[in-house]
Amino acid sequence: MPELPEVETVCRDLDRMVKGLTICDVKINDPRVIRQDRAAFLKAVGGKKIIAVRRRGKALILDLDGSLLIVQLMMTGQLVVFPLEKKPVLARDARVVFGLSKNTTLVYNDQRLFGRLEVVRALEDHAHVRTLGPEPLGKDFSVERFFLALHARKTPIKPFLLDHRLVAGIGNIYASEILFKAGIRPDRRACDLKKSEVKRLHQAVRSVLAKAVALRGTSMRNYRDGQGQEGKYQKVIKVYGRDGKPCVSCGAMILKKVQSQRSSFFCGKCQQ
DNA sequence: ATTCTGTCCTGTAGGC
DNA sequence: TGCCTACAGGACAGAA
Numbered sequence: 369m370p371e372l373p374e375v376e377t378v379c380r381d382l383d384r385m386v387k388g389l390t391i392c393d394v395k396i397n398d399p400r401v402i403r404q405d406r407a408a409f410l411k412a413v414g415g416k417k418i419i420a421v422r423r424r425g426k427a428l429i430l431d432l433d434g435s436l437l438i439v440q441l442m443m444t445g446q447l448v449v450f451p452l453e454k455k456p457v458l459a460r461d462a463r464v465v466f467g468l469s470k471n472t473t474l475v476y477n478d479q480r481l482f483g484r485l486e487v488v489r490a491l492e493d494h495a496h497v498r499t500l501g502p503e504p505l506g507k508d509f510s511v512e513r514f515f516l517a518l519h520a521r522k523t524p525i526k527p528f529l530l531d532h533r534l535v536a537g538i539g540n541i542y543a544s545e546i547l548f549k550a551g552i553r554p555d556r557r558a559c560d561l562k563k564s565e566v567k568r569l570h571q572a573v574r575s576v577l578a579k580a581v582a583l584r585g586t587s588m589r590n591y592r593d594g595q596g597q598e599g600k601y602q603k604v605i606k607v608y609g610r611d612g613k614p615c616v617s618c619g620a621m622i623l624k625k626v627q628s629q630r631s632s633f634f635c636g637k638c639q640q
Numbered sequence: 641a642t643t644c645t646g647t648c649c650t651g652t653a654g655g656c
Numbered sequence: 657t658g659c660c661t662a663c664a665g666g667a668c669a670g671a672a
Contacts, residue, residue: 441666443649482667532666532667586665588665628645
């Protein structure tokens with residue numbers, strides 16, 4: 369699932385729908401998604417008010433009174449809100465159910481159970497969040513910094529884009545889409561990219577992610593927003609999952625290559 | 641230090 | 657209709 373645009377969409381939905389509400393009761397149907405002592409988790413969230421909802425990379429942050437509930441949706445996690453007027457749907461992959469004030473229910477679904485929920489006191493206390501690089505849509509993500517980081521690495525650019533220490537929030541779908549937009553092959557070595565190519569790549573990171581946020585993310589299979597609805601970016605996907613089909617730009621066949629155990633998709637003519 | 645592999649899980653699509 | 661294999665929006669630990 370969820371890469372930056374999907375998490376940002378869920379974040380905005382939650383901020384609009386559950387901000388200011390209090391967590392009245394919590395039902396843990398599968399403790400495997402709770403990455404800390406279960407009793408400690410229940411004590412940390414029970415009776416707490418949700419002050420605000422934020423995002424950092426692919427992590428959702430719910431600001432509670434004096435603590436932070438960090439949610440990593442990983443591959444198949446969903447956070448769906450059922451307000452007063454909507455009857456909650458509890459499918460078999462509903463792993464945690466939060467009963468909130470105003471008769472609102474917040475359901476954490478996760479088919480594959482890779483997701484993680486953890487309460488910490490500060491962002492620096494979270495093992496994953498503390499290692500994140502700059503936000504790609506923020507000011508800290510500059511061409512200069514990006515160029516220096518790429519210049520030092522021999523690894524192929526595509527798997528490197530997935531490294532959250534380089535830049536936070538890019539996942540397997542958008543990595544391929546970004547490289548297509550930039551016209552760069554996924555197997556080029558990061559250090560071999562010319563300054564002009566890094567500039568194009570930097571621009572592509574921003575424009576692809578911004579457009580995906582505007583379209584509320586990509587629903588290939590599991591992803592749903594905070595209201596249980598699909599995103600729309602899959603309608604404008606150029607290469608991801610399109611191997612064997614014609615390139616939307618030149619008509620050549622889209623290719624697939626496995627790198628670091630993940631599939632990459634690209635056009636052998638448009639990307640050099 | 642960096643880079644790659646296997647692992648955590650469940651569900652579904654496609655081949656035979 | 658099955659059965660079997662491959663694969664899926666992520667992140668780690670461990671090994672090379």
